[in-house]
Amino acid sequence: MTTIVDAAQAALAAEHAAVYGYGVVGGQVAGSRRAEAQQAYDAHRARRDVMARTVADLGAVPVAAAAGYDLPFAVTGPAGAVRLAGYLEDRVAGAYGDLVAAAIGGIRQDAAAAMREAAVRAVRWTGGGVAFPGVAEER
Template identity: 65%
Template sequence: MTAPAAVTAAAQAALAAEHAAVYGYGVVGARVEEGRASDAREAHEAHRARRDALTRAVRGLGAEPVAAAAAYALPFAVPDGAAALRLAAELERRLTAVYADLVRAATGDLRGEAAAGLREAAVRAARWDGGSVAFPGLTERAAPDRS
């Protein structure tokens, strides 16, 4: 069965973002302070599980899953624990966007899984940086920056 192109593209984008998150959490885990190391390990494992589930979902849509890159460019330098916390929050915020796109495109079980992925990423982002937005993943609904 071949899925509509929009669903496949959104699922592939979510899978690519999960590959990047797994890589990014390797960096986070190496730099985060001792008190947050277990949070980083749990997030890393959660993203590995989501990555594996998305790999199966993309195959189920009749497509070849996008492969992980050997390395990923980080959005900023991560020399210490504070930067590692910012990176973890940024990884999660990026995931909310791709999962929101997948929720829009998908139906049925895949849509439910995408909604769960969005929710989990939004909660983790809030835990990492202490802030949240009203509509995670929906940049068109985000409150304007008032700084």
């Protein structure tokens, strides 16, 4: 069983990875996609900061961002960047889904909102969605 602190730390770690990943995405896309990447980057930075405060409020030391992250696949152009953005959003939604399951009250409400936001961004990037965002499922 995942504790609320473990789930909050995992959500924070997913936000750290998303912030890093959107740096890659933004460097590979142009025009409206670049603006979309910037908006997502900003949203993940804000959520990361909220999750760091949440973890601290739960009495734990927030997990730090890694110096770098291995990408799940090579990103060599706009198509790969779009695929990475969808992947990042799916990962973030999954992490927040776990937090929804572990939390109660305001933390649960915030996690549900973050999961919903990530699911909407995933659909915008990939053009399709899943039946239950935040739950592991093949596309």
